[in-house]
Amino acid sequence: MTDQYALIGNPLSHTKSPLIHETFAGETAQSLTYVAIEAEAFAPAVDRFRAQGGKGMNVTAPFKLDAFAYATDLSERARLAGAVNAMRFEGDRVFAENFDGVGLVNDIQRNLGFELKGRRVLILGAGGAARGALLPLLEQNPAQLVMVNRTLEKAQALRQQFADVENFTIMTYADLVGERFDIVLNATSASLRGDLPPVPADVFSPQGLAYELAYGKGLTPFLRLAKGAGVHQLADGVGMLVEQAAEAFLWWRGMRPDTRGLIHKLTIPLV
Secondary structure (H helix, E strand, C coil): CCEEEEEEECCCCCCCHHHHHHHHHHHHCCCEEEEEEECCCHHHHHHHHHHCCCCEEEECCCCHHHHHHHCCEECHHHHHHCCCCEEEEECCEEEEECCHHHHHHHHHHHHCCCCCCCCEEEEECCCHHHHHHHHHHHCCCCCEEEEECCCHHHHHHHHHHCCCCCCEEEECCHHHCCCCEEEEEECCCHHHHCCCCCCCHHHEEEEEEEEECCCCCCCCHHHHHHHHCCCCEEEECHHHHHHHHHHHHHHHHCCCCCCHHHHHHHCCCCC
């Protein structure tokens, strides 16, 4: 019998996940189907999928917190992120993971060639994407990881979860004046609206990396600011998308597919 997997979210009109997982299945000779489920309500849709024999699901907006509440068994990454982006169903148990941050780290280090160890890293935003990235980023032992967010209290609440981590710092956007970072990550939703976070241009190191977690938007205002500041290495989140999918595929199927060809295929030039 062909195993069934799916992505659940809303809206899903532009999702690349079925293409990604069908490509992975073909390359690894795995017998599975993968569909997109655009749901109005999370739990009823997941219940139906499980009743039909579904083996696992990816989860995207706006349901990552619903998946967190639905799960019976949370990984440490998912617990600290407070959000879930992958589920595996085994009888009555729902195992839950968050591979967003792992996908980001893999893309930065494996594909883009930027080691995180010993680097100064700035992450803009304190929402679900930033929460999912924190633990995997900190596990790479950067010299300093700084988070800024328009709502300072939201970032400070995250800081409390990592109270014993000395190299994790919260700043305001105003605090960034005069600071410079090796890697700057935009995890805000500003680029989805065509806006720019209030980040000063001098935070970028020309020899560093500017990374937009959104993907398929081309040269966003954030990346345009970085390019104007002389940054030579720009990236969007297509590599993160494919890498987190590969981690979920490994978790589900026990084998990790190749990612580089698919990343190249899906990449939109940043011009």
